[in-house]
Amino acid sequence: MKIVLLERNSAGTDVPVDCFNELGEVxxxxxxxxxxxxxxxxxxxxxxxxxxxxxxxxxxKDCPNVKLICELATGYDNCDLAYCKSRGIKVANVVDYSTAMVAQHTFTLALALSQKMPYYDEYVKSGAYSAQDRFSNFDRPFYELEGKTWGIVGMGNIGRRAAAIATAFGCKVIFYSITGKS
Incomplete structure (x- = not known):
């Protein structure tokens, strides 16, 4: 079996991909x-x-032997699924790829914004904090996530993980899902 890995670096160069060698000529x-x-x-x-x-x-169209496309991600937006189906080409993705990291990153950004991290980071680095005559600076208010409403569009693996984290922060979670599943 012949396997072509078109975007090896997209897996991360620190991630080994030599497992494909066991399956055929790569x-x-x-x-x-x-x-x-x-x-x-x-x-x-x-x-x-x-x-x-x-x-x-x-x-x-000029690749007659293709039987399977393996996505190194969760999405299929680069695939014409109708065309692949018409050719009998199976398309598979990586289930749960990046679920934890995307949910974590969502809250990294939410916390950075709610705590005004970019502003206060620059404030300290500029020397203004050490030059002030007060102990603290609250020129920009902080906000707690607890008690806030957290909206999620899509309740797939990532949406469910983000909902669990939001709930742990004490947020009320609302969502929209095109499948109606939660």
Whole structure:
């Protein structure tokens, strides 16, 4: 089986990907951007491992052996799923990829904004804090997350994880989900 890894670096260069070698003959590229590059690099491969490279008719029409596209992410926005289905090409993603990190990053940003971190970071670095004649500076008010309403669009793995964290902070959680599931 021939496997082409089109965007090896998108997995993170610190993440080993040599496990693919056990499955077949692997050709790896650091990054692939254009449809033309995809077509040239995939050629007669059976399996494509990618992230954002365009998986569309334009890039796959001259690649007759493709049976599987493995996304190195959760989304399929680079894939024309209808075209892949018409060709019998299966498309798979990485379930739970980045769920914890995206939820964590959501709260990193929320806390930075609610605590005015950019403003106070610059205030201290500028020397204004040490030059002032008072102990503290509360020119910009802080806000607690507790008691706030936290809105989430989409209750997939990431949305559910963010809801759990928001609840732990004492937030009321509301959500919208196109599937109606929570």
């Amino acid at each position: 050709t790896s590229y650091p990054n692939t951007v254009t449809a033309q590059e995809v077509a040239e690099r995939v050629g007669d491969a059976d399996v494509i491992v990618c992230n954002k490279a365009p998986m569309k008719e334009e890039s796959l």
